[in-house]
Amino acid sequence: MSLPVSDSPEDLRRWRLPRGRHGLPRELVERSQRERLLAAVVKVTAANGYESTTVGDILGEAGVGRESFYELFDDKLDCMLSAHKLLMDDLEERVRDKYLGEDPWTERMRRALAATLDWFAADPDAARFTLVELSTVGPAFRPTFQAEFARAVALLEQGMGDDAPQPELAQANSLAVGTILARIYEEVVLDRAAQLPSRLPDLTYELLVPFVGEEQARAAADA
């Protein structure tokens, strides 16, 4: 029998274990507790900020006991970083699915960008949690940021097929990731994550111009 939960954010949000004596196998109980805690840390941190959030707040939101929490996580930071990784894995999977393929590179870039904007727009809590709150966790922020940035650059490179342009800037791929991140960050900070999909044409232009020049970038943006 396959477990009725996956690591997707939908399941994280939907999944609630019935309270009381449920007779479910221990493995499933633990798994559900872990996922409820991960969903809870995202929600509570997005609402109150990382610094103000206590383990007690997370327990209250998740309906999980303190002892169970410390069996699953070292501390609040560990729980936060685990949730962050899970969300970023999900984002990567969705973007990868749209980006890698046989179609022309500019088209795939536009689709990957659209998927990214949709992902952040669909869940403003996750957007605030992954972008804004991460930067307030202290020294763990830098290696986490760097790892996620490198992961995005690697995916971009992986999809640079034979038809991909040869940009004159040596670090054009980093520039592209920075472009997407800067725009999304700005909208999320201003609580405008829901409007992100409407930025697709502008951002397509901004993203592509260092690779293909003004004319082609405009054409791709208006497509």
Add this chain to the structure above:
Amino acid sequence: MAPSVLATTSADLGMGNQRQRIIDAMIDSCAEKTYAATTITDIVSRARISRTTFYKQFDDKRACFDAAVGHCIEQLQGVAAAAHDREDTPADAVRKGTAAVIQALAERPGLAQLLTGDAIAVDPRVIECYRKATIPPLEGLWSRGEGEAQAYSDPRLAFGKAQVLILNQIAIGKAERLPELLPELVYLAVSPFGGHEAALHQSQLATEGTAADVAAGER
């Protein structure tokens, strides 16, 4: 009376020095362990002052941090303005200003860490301060005081992009190698008002010859 005037002056200087030492301590501590992990104790021990002295200068950690951010912005504005003169074209001026700022940040990575990482974490609205400090002077360069400069892309966004790139370079632990990002950063600085072609051209100039700029500066 001369002695009392002197006494007042040196006391004022002492206050100013203390304030600067505290600000420097804040910058260095943030660079080492981020703002979130920095305590007043860290700052007073680094600055070799008492807690009382700290609280005479600042209400709290946040007020001290805000002063440090303001200090960094002021320093860099000065560096950028001194790097070019009236005879430079707008694109050349922007390249030289950008190169000078990046050089200053590489020499003191704590400044870059503070401005691109911690300041944003403490209050994301700080990026508005950066824009106010940079975009009007940029626009002024391109319009030459004649009406509005035409924008190819959003100059506000260019700033965010530069911030992300610098932050990543620092997160990798290569702050002293920030100048390696110069071609991309010059591209970002020139493109909003200069367009893609001019930005690429300036980016190539930056790659080839910071040497030429250095020679021009020494003339």
